[in-house]
Amino acid sequence: MARMATTRRVVVSTIGAWFFGFLIFFPILWMVLTSFKTELEAFAIPPSFLFFHWTTENYATVQERSDYLLHAMNSIIIAGGSTLIALLIAIPAAWSMAFSPTKRTKDVLLWMLSTKMMPPVGVLVPIYLIYKTFGLLDSRIGLVFILCLGNLPIVIWMLFTYFKEIPRDILEAARMDGATIGRELVYVLTPMAIPGLASTLLLNLILAWNEAFWTLNLSTSNAAPLTTFIASYSSPEGLFWAKLSAASTLAIAPILVLGWFSQKQLVRGLTFGAVK
Amino acid sequence: MGQITLQGVQKSFGPVHIIKGADLDIADGSFVVFVGPSGCGKTTLLRLIAGLEDVTGGSILIDGKNVVDTPPAKRGLSMVFQSYALYPHMSVRGNIGFGLKMAGLPKDEINRKVEAAAATLNLSPYLDRKPRELSGGQRQRVAIGRAIVREPKGFLFDEPLSNLDAALRVQMRIEVTRLQKQLGTTAIYVTHDQVEAMTMADKIVVLNAGKIEQYGSPLELYERPNNLFVAGFIGSPKMNFVTGELAQQQGAATIGVRPEHLKIERDGTGGWVGTIAVAEHLGSDTFLYVDAGPLGMLTARYVGELSLHAGDRVSLVPDPARIHRFDASGNALRN
Numbered sequence: 188m189a190r191m192a193t194t195r196r197v198v199v200s201t202i203g204a205w206f207f208g209f210l211i212f213f214p215i216l217w218m219v220l221t222s223f224k225t226e227l228e229a230f231a232i233p234p235s236f237l238f239f240h241w242t243t244e245n246y247a248t249v250q251e252r253s254d255y256l257l258h259a260m261n262s263i264i265i266a267g268g269s270t271l272i273a274l275l276i277a278i279p280a281a282w283s284m285a286f287s288p289t290k291r292t293k294d295v296l297l298w299m300l301s302t303k304m305m306p307p308v309g310v311l312v313p314i315y316l317i318y319k320t321f322g323l324l325d326s327r328i329g330l331v332f333i334l335c336l337g338n339l340p341i342v343i344w345m346l347f348t349y350f351k352e353i354p355r356d357i358l359e360a361a362r363m364d365g366a367t368i369g370r371e372l373v374y375v376l377t378p379m380a381i382p383g384l385a386s387t388l389l390l391n392l393i394l395a396w397n398e399a400f401w402t403l404n405l406s407t408s409n410a411a412p413l414t415t416f417i418a419s420y421s422s423p424e425g426l427f428w429a430k431l432s433a434a435s436t437l438a439i440a441p442i443l444v445l446g447w448f449s450q451k452q453l454v455r456g457l458t459f460g461a462v463k
Numbered sequence: 464m465g466q467i468t469l470q471g472v473q474k475s476f477g478p479v480h481i482i483k484g485a486d487l488d489i490a491d492g493s494f495v496v497f498v499g500p501s502g503c504g505k506t507t508l509l510r511l512i513a514g515l516e517d518v519t520g521g522s523i524l525i526d527g528k529n530v531v532d533t534p535p536a537k538r539g540l541s542m543v544f545q546s547y548a549l550y551p552h553m554s555v556r557g558n559i560g561f562g563l564k565m566a567g568l569p570k571d572e573i574n575r576k577v578e579a580a581a582a583t584l585n586l587s588p589y590l591d592r593k594p595r596e597l598s599g600g601q602r603q604r605v606a607i608g609r610a611i612v613r614e615p616k617g618f619l620f621d622e623p624l625s626n627l628d629a630a631l632r633v634q635m636r637i638e639v640t641r642l643q644k645q646l647g648t649t650a651i652y653v654t655h656d657q658v659e660a661m662t663m664a665d666k667i668v669v670l671n672a673g674k675i676e677q678y679g680s681p682l683e684l685y686e687r688p689n690n691l692f693v694a695g696f697i698g699s700p701k702m703n704f705v706t707g708e709l710a711q712q713q714g715a716a717t718i719g720v721r722p723e724h725l726k727i728e729r730d731g732t733g734g735w736v737g738t739i740a741v742a743e744h745l746g747s748d749t750f751l752y753v754d755a756g757p758l759g760m761l762t763a764r765y766v767g768e769l770s771l772h773a774g775d776r777v778s779l780v781p782d783p784a785r786i787h788r789f790d791a792s793g794n795a796l797r798n
C-alpha cells in the first residue's frame with residue numbers, strides 16, 4: 188500500500204512539474220512559433236498551434252530592415268562590459284566585507300541595496316541631463332556605465348554571500364602553511380570561489396542583457412542593444428506580431444543558449460548560496 | 464628545537480580582557496595540554512601562539528626569540544584545526560603537500576615527504592582522493608599529516624578529536640600521543656575533555672576565565688591542586704567539598720576529598736553517615752551518590768562491584784592523608 192501511494196505521488200508530482208514547467212516555458216515557445224507565421228496567421232483567432240504555413244520571411248525582413256549584428260554586438264559589449272567592470276569592483280568590495288568585517292559592514296550592505304529600492308524612473312531626468320551634457324547619450328560607454336552601476340549592489344551582495352561561505356579556518360590554515368596573500372588568493376580562495384563567481388557572472392550577464400529601461404531611454408541607434416531592436420518593432424507602423432516575435436527570438440537566442448549550457452551554475456546563483 | 468615561552472601574554476578584544484597575563488614555559492619536546500571550561504580562552508591563547516591573533520601585551524618566545532611580530536608561517540609551528548580546515552578542492556596529496564609547495568621545495572622532494580607522512584598515518588591508499596570522499600577519522604589524519612610533513616618546531620592542536628565518535632577518539636588519542644613521542648616535537652593541545660588531558664599530557668595548563676590556575680604534570684594536579692578550581696576541575700567524578708564546622712576542625716574554610724579516597728563502610732557509624740540516593744554499577748567501578756544530610760551530596764567510588772543500593776545507609780571514611788584543605792579565598796593550604 189505504502190509503496191503504491193509513493194509511486195502515485197511520484198507520478199502526480201512529475202506530471203505536475205512538467206505541466207508547470209511547460210506553462211512557464213509557453214510564452215517563449217509561442218513567441219518562437221509566432222515568428223514562423225505570416226503576419227495574418229499571427230493574430231488569427233483561434234490561433235493555430237502547429238498547422239500553419241511555416242515561413243522564415245519574418246527573419247529575412249527583420250534582417251533586411253535593421254542591422255541585427257550591430258545590435259547583437261552592442262548587447263554583447265554592454266552586457267559583457269558592464270558585468271566585467273561590476274565584477275572588478277565587486278570582488279575586492281565583497282572580499283573585504285566578508286573577510287574583515289567592521290561594525291558598519293551590515294549597514295553598508297543595506298545602504299547599497301537601498302539604491303535598488305528606488306525606481307529608476309525617479310532619476311531618469313537628472314541622468315538624462317548628465318548624459319546629454321557629457322555627450323554619453325547613445326554611446327556604448329554610457330550604457331556600460333549605467334548598467335554596471337545599476338547591477339553593482341546585487342553583484343556585491345551575491346559575492347558577499349559566497350565569500351562568507353568560505354570557512355575562515357581554511358584561510359588560516361593556508362596562512363599557517365606559509366601562503367602569502369597573493370598565493371592564498373591564487374591557490375585557495377579563487378578555486379573555492381569559482382562556482383560563486385561563475386554564477387554571479389552569468390546571472391548578471393542575463394540581467395544586463397535584458398535590461399530595457401536605461402537602454403531604451405539612453406540609446407537610439409548607434410549604441411542600441413537588442414532590447415531597443417525589439418522595441419522598434421512594437422510601435423512605429425502598428426503592431427507586427429510575427430516580425431516582433433522574430434526579432435525577439437533573435438534577441439534572446441544567444442542568452443538562452445548560454446543559460447542552457449550553464450544551468451547548474453545558474454541554479455546555484457539563484458538560490459543565493461542557500462543550499463550547499 | 465621547539466621551546467616555547469610566554470611572558471605576561473595578554474589579549475583583549477575591544478574592551479573585553481580575554482587573556483589576563485599568561486606566563487608559561489614549555490620545554491622542547493613536551494606535550495602540553497590546555498584545559499578549562501568553555502569560553503575560558505584556550506583557543507585564543509593557542510591562536511596567539513600560532514600568530515593568527517596579535518597579542519595586546521607581553522611576549523612569546525620560540526627558542527628564545529620573540530615572535531610577536533613574526534607572521535604565522537615564519538614561526539615554524541603548524542596547527543590542526545577542530546574543523547580540520549582541509550582545502551576542499553585539493554586531493555589528499557595536495558593538502559598535505561601545500562605547505563611544502565609554498566616553501567618552494569622541488570616536486571619530487573614534496574612527493575617523497577608527502578608519501579612518507581601518508582604512510583605514517585595509514586593514508587597511502589587515499590592520496591588521490593578529495594577530502595569529501597574521506598571519513599571523519601581519515602580527514603582528521605590528513606589534517607595531522609599536513610601538520611607533521613613540514614617538520615615544525617611545534618604542533619598546535621585545537622580540540623582535534625572533538626568531532627569524532629567515542630571509539631575513534633580513543634584510538635586517535637593514542638595515535639597522536641605515539642606520533643608526538645616518536646617525532647619528539649613540542650605539542651600544545653587544547654581540549655576540554657579531562658581524560659584526554661590526563662592521558663596525553665606531560666604537563667597540563669588549567670585555564671579559568673583567561674588566567675592560568677595551575678601548570679604541572681597530571682599527577683601533580685591530581686595530588687596537589689593549587690586551589691578549589693583546579694581541585695574541582697581535575698578528576699572524575701568531581702572532588703567532594705565540605706565546608707563549615709568539619710572544615711574548621713581541620714583549620715580550613717573548605718576541605719576536599721576525592722570520591723576514590725572515601726572508604727565505604729556498610730551501616731558503620733564512624734566517618735560521614737548518609738543514605739545512598741543513587742548507586743551506579745559499572746562492573747569495574749561502583750559510584751555512590753550519598754545524601755549526607757548537612758554535608759550535602761557526597762560521591763564515593765569503589766573499584767569493583769559493591770552490592771549496595773539506593774536507600775541503604777553507609778558511612779564514608781575519608782583517608783586522612785588525602786584530605787585537601789583550602790582557605791577562605793580558595794587557595795590550597797599545605798602543611
Ligand SMILES: Nc1ncnc2c1ncn2[C@@H]1O[C@H](COP(=O)(O)OP(=O)(O)OP(=O)(O)O)[C@@H](O)[C@H]1O
Pocket residue numbers: 476481499500501502503504505506507508655
Ligand atoms: N574574535 C573575537 N572577538 C571577540 N571576542 C572573542 C573573539 N574570539 C573569542 N572571543 C571571546 O573570548 C573568550 C574565549 O574564547 P575562546 O574561543 O578562546 O574559548 P575556549 O576556551 O576555546 O572555549 P571552547 O572550549 O568553547 O572552545 C570567549 O568569551 C569568546 O566569546
Ligand SMILES: [Mg+2]
Pocket residue numbers: 505506507
Ligand atoms: Mg575553543
